[in-house]
Amino acid sequence: MIHRRKSAFEKWFSFTRHRRRFGADAFTQQLDSQDFADWRNRIVTGDDTPVHAHGSSADLNEHLAKVRREFIGQSELLYQHAMLIVLIRREADVEANYERFKRMWMAERDFLVARLDMRWLISACDTFIDHDTDPLLRAVAMNGPLLVNTVKLGETERYIKGVDAATPDRKESLDALWTHRVGLFDGIAGFIPGSDDTLRNLRWRLEDVCSLHPLGAVVMELFERLQRDANDNVFVRFKHRHQREKTRWWND
Numbered sequence: 001m002i003h004r005r006k007s008a009f010e011k012w013f014s015f016t017r018h019r020r021r022f023g024a025d026a027f028t029q030q031l032d033s034q035d036f037a038d039w040r041n042r043i044v045t046g047d048d049t050p051v052h053a054h055g056s057s058a059d060l061n062e063h064l065a066k067v068r069r070e071f072i073g074q075s076e077l078l079y080q081h082a083m084l085i086v087l088i089r090r091e092a093d094v095e096a097n098y099e100r101f102k103r104m105w106m107a108e109r110d111f112l113v114a115r116l117d118m119r120w121l122i123s124a125c126d127t128f129i130d131h132d133t134d135p136l137l138r139a140v141a142m143n144g145p146l147l148v149n150t151v152k153l154g155e156t157e158r159y160i161k162g163v164d165a166a167t168p169d170r171k172e173s174l175d176a177l178w179t180h181r182v183g184l185f186d187g188i189a190g191f192i193p194g195s196d197d198t199l200r201n202l203r204w205r206l207e208d209v210c211s212l213h214p215l216g217a218v219v220m221e222l223f224e225r226l227q228r229d230a231n232d233n234v235f236v237r238f239k240h241r242h243q244r245e246k247t248r249w250w251n252d
Contacts, residue, residue, distance in 0.1 A: 025093070028092075028096070028097060028100065031083070031084070031100065032100075036077060036104060036107050039076045039077040039080050040075055040076070042077075043073065043074070044068060044073065044074055044076055044078075044079050046068070048069050049072075050070055050073060050074075051069055052070050053066040053067045053069070053070050060086075067086060068083075070082070074115070075111075077108060077111065080104070081101075081112060082120060082123075084100055084101045084104070085101070085120075088101065088130075088131065094131065098127070098131040098132075101127060101131075105124070106214070106215075109214065112124070113218060113221045118148060118222060118225050121144065121221060121222055121225075122144055122145050122222070124218055125142070125143075125145050125218055125219065125222075126141075126145060129145075134213075136212055137213050139209075140209055140212060140216045141216075143206060143209065143210070144219040144222045147223060147226070151226060154233075155234070165232065169241075177190050177192050178192065191238065193242070194241055194242055194243040194244060195244040197246075199235070199238070199247075200247045200249040202249065203223065206220065206223060207220065227239060227251070235250075
């Protein structure tokens with residue numbers, strides 16, 4: 001059975017939950033003291049090497065210090081965006097902080113889309129899904145984590161099983177896919193390397209859905225990132241197997 005979410009009543013009596021947001025007001029006052037352009041043009045400084053934050057500290061100041069280190073050398077606005085997500089997840093003045101978050105996205109969408117890594121773009125989608133009142137935005141945003149987390153699962157399994165991407169494709173398997181329908185599971189047939197139109201059609205549909213809301217740009221950016229050679233994953237590997245220009249699903 002899926003573990004149920006705690007009720008608001010249960011959350012209220014959790015000391016740990018209260019502790020995790022102690023001091024939150026000071027951070028939002030700092031954010032409100034500057035406009036987005038000021039934060040955008042300011043660079044996060046520090047003596048340490050940038051490191052992705054891992055795990056969660058109960059102390060808010062300690063946790064945000066770890067998150068801030070992740071953004072050394074980058075725009076302060078990117079850290080402020082991450083800070084808001086942390087505060088929202090810790091249930092610190094959620095309504096007001098989500099309003100700040102949404103306002104930031106509507107004002108700085110193109111900057112955030114271009115400069116946030118996929119981890120924080122997914123976190124943004126999760127935040128829209130959890131807290132926005134617009135069902136359209138929530139539905140559009142759901143495409144981001146659904147797409148990327150599916151790929152994440154497959155790539156994690158490849159890492160665990162030690163499959164070498166440089167291993168040559170098995171000719172007998174390719175011949176089977178090229179000459180007849182290969183069933184995988186529950187009516188799903190194998191993707192035909194080199195010519196299949198499945199991913200092109202997926203892209204077209206994703207573009208249509210994402211065009212319904214300005215913040216659909218976040219989801220389209222995630223899809224584009226999955227096609228980059230530097231982000232080795234199943235999309236990239238099939239891109240390199242593809243030969244039919246008419247059915248390509250990526251931009252150059």
